[in-house]
Amino acid sequence: MKGEHNAVIVLAGMIGAGKSTYTKLISETLGSDAFYESVDDNRILEKFYEDPKRWAFSLQIYFLNTRFRSIKAAFLHENNVLDRSIYEDALFTKINYEEGNMSDAEMDTYLDLLDNMMEELDGMKKKSPDLLIYLRGSLDTVLGRIEKRGRSFEQIEGNQGLLDYYTHLHSQYDNWFDSYDKSETLIIDIDNHDLENPADAQIIMDLVTKRLSDVRLNKISV
Structure with a gap:
């Protein structure tokens, strides 16, 4: 199947939703390159969890920069899967900002930079992208997965x-998804799928390849 499905696919979803795992499955099955959000190289992430008011702005600028670089590279090659994209960065x-971790001036600076990048x-x-895949699940599911991966x-x-x-972030994800309009979309219910189960993995890939086929047909018919 390698090289058969030329498309840029981006994953979206809560912390702990399994974006990297899904990215690995989809990219290997479709023969695409994978772009992962690096945690080990991020010198700010752990500092943010320790002191969000001090580090929130720095962390969001870091993420914005790395995601901008990744999506530019993905658009150039047109055959990639990204485990998180620039499009949901503004939600975080x-x-x-709503949690009081960023000032008005920091928020305005971030939004101005984001507009410039877009x-x-x-x-x-x-x-x-050609397709955004939203990994939707309950708060209990994502909290369980966060606990399981053990950071x-x-x-x-x-x-x-x-x-x-x-809880605040999870409550806003559906609203963010409903307003997303950059590409076609696919929702995957992570409450009812476990990629460690080969049967579930096959179901997921059937959904993805079917949706990609629909996207291509829509583009041809336009």
């Missing part, structure tokens, strides 16, 4: 503030 910034994407030959700084035990942050 909005939540941090104008650059609009000037590229390929301007948007100490992500754990909510004894940290009510972090639980409140996750």
Whole structure:
């Protein structure tokens, strides 16, 4: 199947939704390159969890820069899967602003920079992904997966503030998705699929390839 499905696919979803796992499955099955959001190279992420008011703005600028670089590279090659994209980055910034972790001036600076970057994407030959896959699941599901993957700084035990942050973020994801208009979309219910089960993995890939076929037919008919 390698090389058969030329498309730029982006994953979206809560922290802990499984975006990297889905990216690996989809990219390997379709023969695409994969772009992963690096945690090990991020010197700010753990600092943010320790002191969000001090580090929220720095973290969002870091993410904005790395996601901008990744999506530019993905658009150039037109055969990629990204485990998170620039399009949902503003949601995280909005939540941090609403949580009081960022000032008005920081929020305005971020939005101005984001607008500038989006104008650059609009000037590229390929301007948007072919498909965005939204991994939708309950808060209990994503909290369970966060606990299972075991990053100490992500754990909510004894940290009510972090639980409140996750809850706030989760409550806004459907609204963000409903307003997304850059590409065609596919929703995958992560409450009812486990990629460790080969049968579930096959179901997911059947959904993805069917949706990609529909997207291509729509483009041809336009």
